[in-house]
Amino acid sequence: MSQLDTLLQKIEDKTYTIGIVGLGYVGLPLMWTFHQNDMPVLGFDIDEKKVDNLKTGTPYIKHLGTEMMQTLATSDIADATTDFSRLDEADAILMCVPTPLDHHREPDMSYVEKTTETVSKYLRKGQLVILESTTWPGTTEELMIPILEKNSGLKAGTDFYVAYSPEREDPGNPNFNTAKIPKVVGGHGEEALKLATAMYDTAIVQTVPVSDCKTAEAVKLTENIFRSVNIALVNELKVVYEAMDIDVHEVLDAADTKPFGFMKFTPGPGLGGHCIPIDPFYLTWKAREFERHTRFIELAGEVNTNMPTYVVDRTMHALNTHKKAMNGSKVLVIGLAYKPDVDDMCESPTFKIFDLLKAKGAEIAYYDPYIPEIWETREHAEYTGMQTVDWNKETVSGFDAVVISTNHSSIDYAELAVWSECVVDTRNAMNGIEHKGKNHIFKA
Numbered sequence: 011m012s013q014l015d016t017l018l019q020k021i022e023d024k025t026y027t028i029g030i031v032g033l034g035y036v037g038l039p040l041m042w043t044f045h046q047n048d049m050p051v052l053g054f055d056i057d058e059k060k061v062d063n064l065k066t067g068t069p070y071i072k073h074l075g076t077e078m079m080q081t082l083a084t085s086d087i088a089d090a091t092t093d094f095s096r097l098d099e100a101d102a103i104l105m106c107v108p109t110p111l112d113h114h115r116e117p118d119m120s121y122v123e124k125t126t127e128t129v130s131k132y133l134r135k136g137q138l139v140i141l142e143s144t145t146w147p148g149t150t151e152e153l154m155i156p157i158l159e160k161n162s163g164l165k166a167g168t169d170f171y172v173a174y175s176p177e178r179e180d181p182g183n184p185n186f187n188t189a190k191i192p193k194v195v196g197g198h199g200e201e202a203l204k205l206a207t208a209m210y211d212t213a214i215v216q217t218v219p220v221s222d223c224k225t226a227e228a229v230k231l232t233e234n235i236f237r238s239v240n241i242a243l244v245n246e247l248k249v250v251y252e253a254m255d256i257d258v259h260e261v262l263d264a265a266d267t268k269p270f271g272f273m274k275f276t277p278g279p280g281l282g283g284h285c286i287p288i289d290p291f292y293l294t295w296k297a298r299e300f301e302r303h304t305r306f307i308e309l310a311g312e313v314n315t316n317m318p319t320y321v322v323d324r325t326m327h328a329l330n331t332h333k334k335a336m337n338g339s340k341v342l343v344i345g346l347a348y349k350p351d352v353d354d355m356c357e358s359p360t361f362k363i364f365d366l367l368k369a370k371g372a373e374i375a376y377y378d379p380y381i382p383e384i385w386e387t388r389e390h391a392e393y394t395g396m397q398t399v400d401w402n403k404e405t406v407s408g409f410d411a412v413v414i415s416t417n418h419s420s421i422d423y424a425e426l427a428v429w430s431e432c433v434v435d436t437r438n439a440m441n442g443i444e445h446k447g448k449n450h451i452f453k454a
């Protein structure tokens with residue numbers, strides 16, 4: 011029996027051990043999904059706390075509850091470790107590590123490089139190495155395989171297998187968990203593709219094989235560039251229609267009645283999250299190597315990045331309407347999370363709104379039921395320890411203006427309309443709520 015057939019048989023027999031490196035909001039649900047389909051899983055992370063939490067069944071990612079953690083902790087086909095020498099126990103190694111931008115907004119591949127170096131130290135014949143992190147087309151073949159081959163002396167495609175399969179996690183999405191999201195897979199050669207799709211098919215509703223790794227890398231970037239460019243479009247329309255005294259939300263809702271050829275996006279205060287503000291620039295960076303320009307992507311980035319400035323200008327206009335200067339005014343920003351009903355403040359535009367308000371002399375505070383206190387971050391250290399205000403009439407009415415930056419569904423906007431005379435609404439959260447007109451609610 012060939013090496014490939016032996017491995018395919020192990021997958022069928024569910025004795026194929028799946029190693030997952032990086033137990034964050036991508037790796038942990040992936041570990042759970044394979045485990046739920048009786049596949050042996052072995053989690054790896056450099057963060058001892060994550061591994062300890064997995065061993066004790068203590069949740070550390072809010073939307074992934076206690077039941078999952080306790081099941082993994084007591085299962086005899088699941089384990090977690092910081093000891094990377096145990097990588098040789100895994101038949102497949104799935105890398106789910108961060109791919110952020112550096113200070114120059116260029117790809118920071120350090121996590122992928124370091125992890126690939128580590129994997130290469132323990133690489134053995136027959137193993138399948140898969141990158142799931144979002145990255146530029148060519149990463150798997152041009153960056154990872156040379157490291158894996160150099161340090162192990164093994165040959166990709168014959169001795170060991172390599173594939174790329176982009177994560178499509180949408181943290182907290184009640185309708186789509188890992189098992190229900192089709193999995194795009196690109197292999198370094200036919201055998202790698204066959205092995206990777208057979209492995210994912212044990213746990214995920216559908217695999218979508220494509221020609222090669224760089225095609226699969228391009229698919230994920232395309233999905234998120236599509237979002238970034240369309241969000242920028244509606245943000246630009248918001249600014250134009252506001253000047254014409256046209257309600258962009260009414261326009262978009264009416265356009266959305268078209269049963270084909272239109273997909274509604276919603277204007278906001280800018281872009282946050284782990285993916286959309288970052289992923290498009292992975293293509294921009296790689297395109298330069300081919301002397302190609304991504305003007306759409308960069309223009310969309312500019313429009314989205316400028317939205318906090320537009321919001322603060324509109325806040326200045328709102329205060330001015332109430333004969334108040336921004337300088338010395340007290341401004342409450344509602345919503346620190348980067349999108350509604352999540353507790354994640356990654357790249358939240360609210361931080362930029364804070365900076366701009368403070369620069370104009372405003373006294374700022376925030377209210378967010380999901381984020382009681384701002385934890386330490388690299389980029390926004392000055393706000394560490396800041397705590398949400400309480401939600402009550404006395405507190406809210408004490409502010410000269412209230413800016414709705416993230417419209418959590420748990421917030422009572424009708425109460426807000428009674429408690430505040432000056433609301434700057436970036437999310438159409440006040441739509442349909444009784445108020446005193448244009449000098450009370452300002453669209454931004």
Ligand code: SAJ
Nearest residue numbers: 177178179180241275276277278281282283285286348349
């Ligand atoms: N946003 C808008 N208007 C919109 C949609 C989003 O202003 O119409 C803003 C959000 O407020 C947020 C940012 O854009 O600040 C990103 O929002 P998102 O809805 O794209 O949510 P993310 O960042 O969690 O994106 C993830 C992505 N998932 C992966 O990359 C695997 C994305 O591909 C998903 O499409 C998205 O979730 C989703 O659909 O929820």
